[in-house]
Amino acid sequence: MLLDHLPALLVAVPLTGAALSFVAGHRRAPHVALVTAAAIVALAVALVARVLDAGPFRYAVGGWTAPLGIDLVADGASALFIVLTAIVGMGVTLYATAYFRTDDETAYGHGLFWTLWLFMWTSLNALFLTGDVFNVYVCLELVGISAVTLVTLSGGAEALRAGARYLYASMLGAMTYLLGVALLYASVGQLDMTILADTLTPDVTAATGLALMIAALVLKTALVPAHFWLPAAHGSAPSPVSAALSSLVVKGSYFVILRLMLYVIPVGYLGGTDVALGVLGSVAIVWGSVQALFQTRIKQLVAYSTVAQVGYLFLVFPLARLGADAFALAVTGVLVHAVSHGLAKAGLFLASGSLMSRFGHDRIDDMRGAARSAPVLTLTVALAGITMMGLPPSGGFGAKWLLVSSALAGGAWWWAAVLVAGGLLAAAYMFRLLAVLLADGDAVLGTPASAPRTEWVPLALAAAAVVLVAAVPLITDLASASNILIRAGVTP
Amino acid sequence: MIAWVPVAVPALVGLITLMLGETRGRARNAVNLLGAIGSSAVVVSLVRSAYAGDTFTSRIPMLPGLTFGVSTDLLGLLFSAVATVLWGVTLVYAIGYMDHARDRARFFGFFAWCISAANGVALAEDPISLFIFYEVLSLTTYPLVVHNGTPEALAAGRKYLFYALGGGAALLVGVAWLASIAGPTPFTPGGALGAVAGRNNELRAIFALMVAGFGVKAALMPLHGWLPGAMVAPAPVSSLLHAVAVVKAGVFGIIRLVNELYGPELATSLGVATPLALLAAATILISSVIALRQDDLKRRLAYSTIAQLSYITLGTALCSPLAAAGAVAHLAHHAVMKITMFFTAGSVYETLHVKKVSQMPGVARRMPLTMISFAVAAFALAGIPPLAGFASKWLLAAGAAEDGSVWAVLVYVTSGALAIGYMVPVLTSALRPGKHAPAAGPESDPRMLWPIVAVAVLTVVFGLTAGLPGSPTHWAITAIAPSFGGWTP
Numbered sequence: 016m017l018l019d020h021l022p023a024l025l026v027a028v029p030l031t032g033a034a035l036s037f038v039a040g041h042r043r044a045p046h047v048a049l050v051t052a053a054a055i056v057a058l059a060v061a062l063v064a065r066v067l068d069a070g071p072f073r074y075a076v077g078g079w080t081a082p083l084g085i086d087l088v089a090d091g092a093s094a095l096f097i098v099l100t101a102i103v104g105m106g107v108t109l110y111a112t113a114y115f116r117t118d119d120e121t122a123y124g125h126g127l128f129w130t131l132w133l134f135m136w137t138s139l140n141a142l143f144l145t146g147d148v149f150n151v152y153v154c155l156e157l158v159g160i161s162a163v164t165l166v167t168l169s170g171g172a173e174a175l176r177a178g179a180r181y182l183y184a185s186m187l188g189a190m191t192y193l194l195g196v197a198l199l200y201a202s203v204g205q206l207d208m209t210i211l212a213d214t215l216t217p218d219v220t221a222a223t224g225l226a227l228m229i230a231a232l233v234l235k236t237a238l239v240p241a242h243f244w245l246p247a248a249h250g251s252a253p254s255p256v257s258a259a260l261s262s263l264v265v266k267g268s269y270f271v272i273l274r275l276m277l278y279v280i281p282v283g284y285l286g287g288t289d290v291a292l293g294v295l296g297s298v299a300i301v302w303g304s305v306q307a308l309f310q311t312r313i314k315q316l317v318a319y320s321t322v323a324q325v326g327y328l329f330l331v332f333p334l335a336r337l338g339a340d341a342f343a344l345a346v347t348g349v350l351v352h353a354v355s356h357g358l359a360k361a362g363l364f365l366a367s368g369s370l371m372s373r374f375g376h377d378r379i380d381d382m383r384g385a386a387r388s389a390p391v392l393t394l395t396v397a398l399a400g401i402t403m404m405g406l407p408p409s410g411g412f413g414a415k416w417l418l419v420s421s422a423l424a425g426g427a428w429w430w431a432a433v434l435v436a437g438g439l440l441a442a443a444y445m446f447r448l449l450a451v452l453l454a455d456g457d458a459v460l461g462t463p464a465s466a467p468r469t470e471w472v473p474l475a476l477a478a479a480a481v482v483l484v485a486a487v488p489l490i491t492d493l494a495s496a497s498n499i500l501i502r503a504g505v506t507p
Numbered sequence: 508m509i510a511w512v513p514v515a516v517p518a519l520v521g522l523i524t525l526m527l528g529e530t531r532g533r534a535r536n537a538v539n540l541l542g543a544i545g546s547s548a549v550v551v552s553l554v555r556s557a558y559a560g561d562t563f564t565s566r567i568p569m570l571p572g573l574t575f576g577v578s579t580d581l582l583g584l585l586f587s588a589v590a591t592v593l594w595g596v597t598l599v600y601a602i603g604y605m606d607h608a609r610d611r612a613r614f615f616g617f618f619a620w621c622i623s624a625a626n627g628v629a630l631a632e633d634p635i636s637l638f639i640f641y642e643v644l645s646l647t648t649y650p651l652v653v654h655n656g657t658p659e660a661l662a663a664g665r666k667y668l669f670y671a672l673g674g675g676a677a678l679l680v681g682v683a684w685l686a687s688i689a690g691p692t693p694f695t696p697g698g699a700l701g702a703v704a705g706r707n708n709e710l711r712a713i714f715a716l717m718v719a720g721f722g723v724k725a726a727l728m729p730l731h732g733w734l735p736g737a738m739v740a741p742a743p744v745s746s747l748l749h750a751v752a753v754v755k756a757g758v759f760g761i762i763r764l765v766n767e768l769y770g771p772e773l774a775t776s777l778g779v780a781t782p783l784a785l786l787a788a789a790t791i792l793i794s795s796v797i798a799l800r801q802d803d804l805k806r807r808l809a810y811s812t813i814a815q816l817s818y819i820t821l822g823t824a825l826c827s828p829l830a831a832a833g834a835v836a837h838l839a840h841h842a843v844m845k846i847t848m849f850f851t852a853g854s855v856y857e858t859l860h861v862k863k864v865s866q867m868p869g870v871a872r873r874m875p876l877t878m879i880s881f882a883v884a885a886f887a888l889a890g891i892p893p894l895a896g897f898a899s900k901w902l903l904a905a906g907a908a909e910d911g912s913v914w915a916v917l918v919y920v921t922s923g924a925l926a927i928g929y930m931v932p933v934l935t936s937a938l939r940p941g942k943h944a945p946a947a948g949p950e951s952d953p954r955m956l957w958p959i960v961a962v963a964v965l966t967v968v969f970g971l972t973a974g975l976p977g978s979p980t981h982w983a984i985t986a987i988a989p990s991f992g993g994w995t996p
Contacts, residue, residue, distance in 0.1 A: 344571070347571065384656075387609070387610060406642050406646060407638070407642045407643060408643065415679075417571075419680070420683055420687055435679060435680060436676075438672075439672055446665070450653065450665065453650060454658075454661055455655065455656025485567075485569075488569075507571045
């Protein structure tokens with residue numbers, strides 16, 4: 016039965032697409048990518064249905080099971096991230112077909128975009144499905160290399176500088192992670208996450224290894240103070256790439272942290288790491304938002320907003336230690352947040368890209384009157400803003416409500432205060448942008464031939480982030496079908 | 508499903524309006540007017556059912572253990588009917604007022620969305636659903652406040668957001684806190700918190716947070732600062748949103764909070780009602796005095812609104828059945844009175860470019876019907892019988908007296924005198940001879956004139972029919988009675 020091989024197909028299909036797009040030439044590559052994206056969406060939906068139906072399952076690649084072979088693991092959380100990647104990926108692909116449409120074969124490293132993008136998609140899917148800490152390393156490297164190359168695609172000096180910095184951060188992260196895996200393997204002799212979770216005993220070497228792995232992943236996820244590489248990289252990449260990086264790539268390394276912290280590593284094994292990550296997350300929310308407030312260029316604002324929104328993802332770790340109720344609510348809430356931020360941020364970056372190409376510059380203060388001449392893009396910014404502020408009705412509100420409830424259920428009101436303050440800070444920087452767009456002004460805007468089609472894509476993504484609140488019951492079911500909650504024995 | 512209609516129809520109208528775009532004006536007007544007439548008809552039929560004892564409830568699952576729902580009880584329908592019917596009247600006015608304005612698709616689209624959210628606030632069946640609509644109302648109002656796009660409008664918008672989102676955050680914490688200790692608490696006449704009675708300090712803190720949230724839109728001092736600034740918005744926005752839908756959402760939240768979440772008994776025994784009453788009383792007196800000194804007509808009306816909103820808050824916080832009923836009746840009465848005055852102010856500005864009270868000499872002769880309507884509303888606001896304001900103020904004062912709160916009676920009487928003090932100068936100024944000569948043709952655009960006359964007539968009708976079933980006064984008494992154990996006056 017073909018559906019039994021869903022995990023393998025989710026890696027094989029984009030990989031095949033990447034290879035085909037390379038040989039197809041720059042005119043046919045977009046078509047290859049569109050067909051591949053459609054196939055991945057179908058497979059991702061099938062995976063969600065299967066996990067909801069039958070719960071988590073393992074897939075032994077080539078028939079060899081762990082510890083001898085390599086297992087892929089599909090559970091509710093991985094299905095959720097894969098379907099998020101599929102939807103955002105489809106949007107990015109559609110947008111990119113117009114964005115990279117040019118007859119100049121040298122522009123944007125032409126054609127190369129499609130191969131790199133599908134390859135990155137392959138690596139992300141593999142990362143979400145892998146059940147083995149060494150394979151995580153392999154996938155992280157593949158994602159990192161393709162992401163760095165995509166950032167530098169435009170070839171400008173600024174992009175190259177940002178790409179170099181991103182490359183160093185990425186390499187540093189990968190090497191640190193590998194060192195951690197080596198220490199862990201030396202101590203325990205296992206790499207499979209489930210086996211590790213069952214067999215970890217207190218041991219300094221193993222703990223050091225795990226701590227290094229977490230630190231490396233924190234760097235890759237750009238949690239403050241390890242965010243230094245993100246604004247430049249996400250801000251100077253071509254807009255479809257920015258969207259994919261901010262929406263999906265940071266979630267890749269985060270997903271591994273989530274699994275390690277709440278599934279593999281026993282409570283208290285790494286001392287106060289839970290609280291430390293929560294505190295850094297809170298600092299990220301404040302620092303990222305304040306930085307966003309003072310940016311003068313639109314994509315820099317959006318990039319700093321990612322720094323802030325990433326902070327929320329780390330509040331789950333202290334919240335999860337506040338009892339069974341708080342655990343389930345926090346995990347569900349953070350999954351909702353990851354999805355709603357993924358959709359909203361992709362929409363926001365794509366809309367920013369369109370605003371930039373319409374205005375011919377990226378200075379926020381000179382974008383007056385956009386609401387009149389580019390209403391669809393303004394609405395996109397507004398909808399994405401609502402979900403990032405966590406205001407109802409939006410996916411961001413669902414996430415905030417769940418996380419606040421978790422904090423209150425655990426009797427830790429200060430985390431609730433962080434969440435509420437973060438929403439207000441997001442309002443401050445998003446409304447600063449919206450006020451300019453709504454201001455009176457008659458900007459004469461260029462309308463690229465591709466404008467109408469490309470502008471509906473970000474709107475659809477941002478609108479999806481808003482109506483996501485209606486899908487919270489579905490995400491709750493997926494959370495219940497995640498190995499994290501099953502192992503903890505709690506249901507939301 | 509019928510319960511969603513008052514929310515869904517304006518929402519749909521807003522969506523269609525935005526999609527029609529700027530150029531298709533006739534289609535836009537038709538969709539908006541048809542939507543308003545259709546949803547008014549549905550609301551009226553829901554009211555008839557509710558009077559007969561049939562309420563409809565509809566809810567959808569949302570978050571774990573939580574639902575999102577609306578219910579068509581009499582109390583909610585009163586606010587819903589006020590918002591929906593006046594939406595229709597305001598549309599006619601706005602079509603005239605905005606005749607040459609820009610960005611009309613955006614204006615009418617968000618206008619409809621505001622009405623949808625206000626109806627949601629009215630009909631929400633529990634605090635969480637109410638909170639959601641309340642925040643949507645904050646967001647959908649913002650583009651209307653900054654509609655002109657001038658630096659002044661943007662500054663007012665910034666101030667509005669600062670207050671609205673801050674209040675929303677307080678409300679969120681209160682609602683989430685309550686849900687975490689009490690689970691779902693659908694509004695129940697007389698109170699819904701029996702299960703958690705005894706956790707007094709937590710309940711006091713939650714009450715304070717919710718009052719802080721609702722207090723922003725209810726313009727309870729010191730949370731009123733956004734309202735005078737928001738007068739920079741076009742007149743239809745000041746009329747319907749900043750005299751009816753948005754600000755009444757705040758006082759309506761307080762009415763639900765006191766009567767149907769905590770219940771008058773618990774609110775009194777926790778000792779939270781009295782501080783709220785004192786705050787409202789202070790707001791009434793201070794803002795009435797400030798209103799005396801405003802030369803800008805819309806600002807004068809705004810400060811008067813702040814005072815009148817606190818009439819409702821004070822009546823609710825007294826926790827006496829007569830005063831509570833008077834508060835609910837005043838919600839409807841103040842709506843028709845104040846919308847008349849804001850319509851007038853907008854019409855005078857649009858026709859004669861007069862903004863200030865001191866510039867008004869001659870206006871009464873130039874626009875007689877308009878100024879007669881203003882006079883009717885002004886006298887009603889001051890509580891002159893037999894106009895609408897008298898009926899609700901009588902109930903409010905009688906309730907305060909029955910309760911033994913002599914100080915509250917004094918506040919109502921004093922502020923009635925102050926209302927005469929800030930309204931009469933407008934009329935005397937307009938009656939003085941001035942540079943505006945009587946008009947040869949119609950005194951203003953008929954699309955602006957007749958809505959003004961219509962709402963002024965309502966002011967008279969509501970006052971004359973106060974004793975009859977279906978009038979706001981009778982309706983309010985019927986709606987509030989269950990909160991006081993089936994009390995009858």
